[in-house]
Amino acid sequence: MRAELVAVGSELLLGESVDTNSAWISARLAEIGVDVYRHTTVGDNVGRMADVLREALRRSDAVIVTGGLGPTQDDLTRNAVARVAGVDLRRHDEIVDHLGAYFARIGRRLTDNNLVQADLPVGARVIDPVGTAPGFALEVGDAVVYALPGVPREMEAMLEGAVVPELAGRGGRATTVSRVVRTAGIAEAAVADLSAPVVRRLDESGNPTVAFLATRGETRVRVTGKAPARAEALALVDPVVDELLDLLGTNVVGVDDEGVEHAVARQLDRLGWSLAVAESVTAGGVGARLATVPGASGWFLGGLVTYATHAKRALAGVDPAVLDSHGPVSEPVAARLTEGARDRLGADVALGVVGVAGPTDQGGVPVGTVCVAVTGPAPAGPDAVRTVRLPRRARVETQQWAASVALDFLRRRLADQVRDGR
Amino acid sequence: MRAELVAVGSELLLGESVDTNSAWISARLAEIGVDVYRHTTVGDNVGRMADVLREALRRSDAVIVTGGLGPTQDDLTRNAVARVAGVDLRRHDEIVDHLGAYFARIGRRLTDNNLVQADLPVGARVIDPVGTAPGFALEVGDAVVYALPGVPREMEAMLEGAVVPELAGRGGRATTVSRVVRTAGIAEAAVADLSAPVVRRLDESGNPTVAFLATRGETRVRVTGKAPARAEALALVDPVVDELLDLLGTNVVGVDDEGVEHAVARQLDRLGWSLAVAESVTAGGVGARLATVPGASGWFLGGLVTYATHAKRALAGVDPAVLDSHGPVSEPVAARLTEGARDRLGADVALGVVGVAGPTDQGGVPVGTVCVAVTGPAPAGPDAVRTVRLPRRARVETQQWAASVALDFLRRRLADQVRDGR
Numbered sequence: 135m136r137a138e139l140v141a142v143g144s145e146l147l148l149g150e151s152v153d154t155n156s157a158w159i160s161a162r163l164a165e166i167g168v169d170v171y172r173h174t175t176v177g178d179n180v181g182r183m184a185d186v187l188r189e190a191l192r193r194s195d196a197v198i199v200t201g202g203l204g205p206t207q208d209d210l211t212r213n214a215v216a217r218v219a220g221v222d223l224r225r226h227d228e229i230v231d232h233l234g235a236y237f238a239r240i241g242r243r244l245t246d247n248n249l250v251q252a253d254l255p256v257g258a259r260v261i262d263p264v265g266t267a268p269g270f271a272l273e274v275g276d277a278v279v280y281a282l283p284g285v286p287r288e289m290e291a292m293l294e295g296a297v298v299p300e301l302a303g304r305g306g307r308a309t310t311v312s313r314v315v316r317t318a319g320i321a322e323a324a325v326a327d328l329s330a331p332v333v334r335r336l337d338e339s340g341n342p343t344v345a346f347l348a349t350r351g352e353t354r355v356r357v358t359g360k361a362p363a364r365a366e367a368l369a370l371v372d373p374v375v376d377e378l379l380d381l382l383g384t385n386v387v388g389v390d391d392e393g394v395e396h397a398v399a400r401q402l403d404r405l406g407w408s409l410a411v412a413e414s415v416t417a418g419g420v421g422a423r424l425a426t427v428p429g430a431s432g433w434f435l436g437g438l439v440t441y442a443t444h445a446k447r448a449l450a451g452v453d454p455a456v457l458d459s460h461g462p463v464s465e466p467v468a469a470r471l472t473e474g475a476r477d478r479l480g481a482d483v484a485l486g487v488v489g490v491a492g493p494t495d496q497g498g499v500p501v502g503t504v505c506v507a508v509t510g511p512a513p514a515g516p517d518a519v520r521t522v523r524l525p526r527r528a529r530v531e532t533q534q535w536a537a538s539v540a541l542d543f544l545r546r547r548l549a550d551q552v553r554d555g556r
Numbered sequence: 557m558r559a560e561l562v563a564v565g566s567e568l569l570l571g572e573s574v575d576t577n578s579a580w581i582s583a584r585l586a587e588i589g590v591d592v593y594r595h596t597t598v599g600d601n602v603g604r605m606a607d608v609l610r611e612a613l614r615r616s617d618a619v620i621v622t623g624g625l626g627p628t629q630d631d632l633t634r635n636a637v638a639r640v641a642g643v644d645l646r647r648h649d650e651i652v653d654h655l656g657a658y659f660a661r662i663g664r665r666l667t668d669n670n671l672v673q674a675d676l677p678v679g680a681r682v683i684d685p686v687g688t689a690p691g692f693a694l695e696v697g698d699a700v701v702y703a704l705p706g707v708p709r710e711m712e713a714m715l716e717g718a719v720v721p722e723l724a725g726r727g728g729r730a731t732t733v734s735r736v737v738r739t740a741g742i743a744e745a746a747v748a749d750l751s752a753p754v755v756r757r758l759d760e761s762g763n764p765t766v767a768f769l770a771t772r773g774e775t776r777v778r779v780t781g782k783a784p785a786r787a788e789a790l791a792l793v794d795p796v797v798d799e800l801l802d803l804l805g806t807n808v809v810g811v812d813d814e815g816v817e818h819a820v821a822r823q824l825d826r827l828g829w830s831l832a833v834a835e836s837v838t839a840g841g842v843g844a845r846l847a848t849v850p851g852a853s854g855w856f857l858g859g860l861v862t863y864a865t866h867a868k869r870a871l872a873g874v875d876p877a878v879l880d881s882h883g884p885v886s887e888p889v890a891a892r893l894t895e896g897a898r899d900r901l902g903a904d905v906a907l908g909v910v911g912v913a914g915p916t917d918q919g920g921v922p923v924g925t926v927c928v929a930v931t932g933p934a935p936a937g938p939d940a941v942r943t944v945r946l947p948r949r950a951r952v953e954t955q956q957w958a959a960s961v962a963l964d965f966l967r968r969r970l971a972d973q974v975r976d977g978r
Contacts (some may be wrong), residue, residue, distance in 0.1 A: 154574050157575070163571075175578070182594075418842065421839040422839045436867035445858035
């Protein structure tokens with residue numbers, strides 16, 4: 135079954151609001167096996183709305199329209215659907231009664247403006263409102279149009295209550311399930327190379343499909359499977375996810391909603407280790423990300439934010455001679471800070487990060503330079519400190535990316551430890 | 557001049573990502589007087605992409621496509637545009653060179669996959685890449701297609717550098733300009749009440765318009781004006797912004813892109829004071845936000861992340877008796893932590909925050925409880941510590957909201973100081 139979504143509102147075409155409804159509806163329809171082929175956004179103009187609806191109906195079994203059901207003169211979805219269906223509008227007395235009761239309850243006066251919300255295309259079935267705006271469903275030829283309000287909370291409740299049951303009944307034959315394998319510290323093309331055996335095989339079958347998405351500091355591989363039921367779709371997807379985990383190895387930071395901080399949390403739990411951090415360039419961003427993991431108090435002790443140079447001495451006891459000879463953004467300083475944080479907090483392992491966020495280079499060290507260090511109960515070894523050169527970016531982006539680099543560095547060291555410790 | 561936007565990506569139709577690019581581009585085009593008539597989202601399917609492009613080109617002078625320019629087999633924008641234009645793809649040696657240099661610089665291997673990014677439709681003008689993916693412009697009949705990457709940062713820079721100058725030259729009639737006044741620590745309805753005199757007057761003229769947007773911890777007032785040129789539109793908007801700043805007074809944290817951390821930075825600069833932080837529930841989030849302000853090293857010294865209870869003693873020297881009798885989430889502990897941070901870093905003023913992020917209540921203290929403290933050179937007074945009860949939300953949201961509450965608490969104390977010190 136094919137569906138298209140139409141979002142109505144000039145504020146969307148002016149860029150004053152972002153259409154989040156279409157993504158929400160799409161995710162919900164994927165779960166019940168309805169394929170969404172297109173999203174279209176159109177302004178509050180009855181002619182252009184009718185054009186969009188006519189085209190969408192020609193291509194689909196169902197069209198879901200959001201927005202344009204309010205009481206003002208720029209709410210024209212009722213009129214556009216009526217025009218496409220070639221019918222008039224008819225006032226629904228039960229909606230007038232509902233509006234009267236609703237306004238009485240909130241102590242406001244019902245105006246003539248509000249009554250237009252009771253005018254629906256002839257033949258429409260009313261979808262009961264959550265707020266003031268009723269929705270409706272109307273058969274147009276072989277297809278059906280659902281009109282829902284644009285307010286996300288109202289739209290979601292009405293979709294769930296009235297649209298999802300109907301569409302699932304009309305057969306939704308296949309359910310779509312996606313899982314995502316997340317990698318860090320490796321380029322998108324290299325992820326694609328490593329995944330090539332899986333991709334080649336799946337290209338032939340076409341189900342599941344694989345797609346790659348690069349975000350700042352992460353490349354994600356999405357596996358999407360289709361089957362009559364969710365369990366069967368997962369049975370297609372899960373072995374591919376396992377195969378990708380094998381092929382991508384230690385480049386994987388997590389699956390689905392799990393970020394690198396969750397991988398770190400799992401490893402620390404497993405090792406029974408506590409963690410402290412020392413941060414300069416990220417100024418607390420690493421600690422904040424670690425603390426987003428529920429139960430972080432089981433292993434995260436805290437940290438030192440040594441932003442100013444003198445804070446590196448005052449809080450972490452870094453030797454002024456080391457600061458003078460190497461400069462604040464250097465591997466020796468990263469290592470000393472990390473040791474300082476571990477000692478002061480009595481942690482098993484510590485992670486430290488220094489760097490240059492910009493906008494200007496710092497004492498000859500270019501923007502994007504990041505030094506990370508890990509100090510722990512295991513012998514330090516040559517892998518315990520590392521310098522990374524990030525592409526030159528805006529300050530905030532460099533700071534966030536530096537936090538990701540630091541967390542991934544720790545994750546890889548802990549993974550070695552978990553492996554060696556077995 | 558009429559434009560349409562096309563967002564490419566199956567992840568958008570699956571509801572796994574929200575298309576924020578179209579809103580961003582629309583807002584930018586509104587500023588240069590280009591009317592956007594439609595947004596369409598289509599999946600990674602070359603036939604359906606070509607259909608969408610063909611239709612959009614029939615209706616418009618310019619079509620801007622985002623996404624589908626990466627190096628993997630599901631990146632098909634190049635192919636779809638070539639099909640619509642009826643031309644082949646041609647490899648661009650200068651892009652191959654760019655890709656080679658880019659990968660060498662970041663110390664990664666260029667793979668065959670990456671080279672497809674150098675294949676553009678014959679006749680296309682290259683839009684220089686910000687990351688690896690070059691964009692391109694191609695005339696198709698009387699219209700022009702611009703293809704840009706889907707990564708927002710790259711897309712924005714390339715639109716600004718290459719597309720906006722061209723389209724602005726091709727003629728727009730009216731320019732739309734919006735400015736935003738940001739408030740914190742006050743409810744949306746109260747902001748609307750205070751702004752009522754402005755809103756009533758503007759409702760009559762209709763230009764500029766005013767809209768209210770409530771986000772987590774902030775209420776924003778957007779003023780939008782329309783005029784033949786940007787300067788004239790700003791001349792309409794700016795006096796209204798000034799009037800709102802007057803009416804909203806100390807509830808305002810900033811204008812446009814400036815958050816509360818920028819207000820804090822300005823006040824500290826003015827007072828010539830340095831700042832330290834002590835964070836428990838936010839675990840570094842306050843420091844990280846402060847350090848996003850360029851030049852933060854002029855006044856931000858650093859901080860203590862005292863996540864575990866023992867870290868409150870070990871790092872900030874909080875008296876165990878105070879911890880025992882009041883519990884870690886309490887005003888006395890917030891105050892002691894703050895003093896500890898100020899003393900250890902030698903700062904003029906310090907900000908501290910403790911709280912319960914959840915998912916579960918902590919020792920009888922409910923999720924969303926946040927205690928903030930400020931300690932500085934001025935006499936402490938009864939305003940120096942405060943407890944706030946945030947609505948029960950997801951853990952991460954509570955942590956971010958707590959950071960905003962803490963920063964706004966400091967901002968209000970510093971504003972008093974700036975005023976009294978005059």
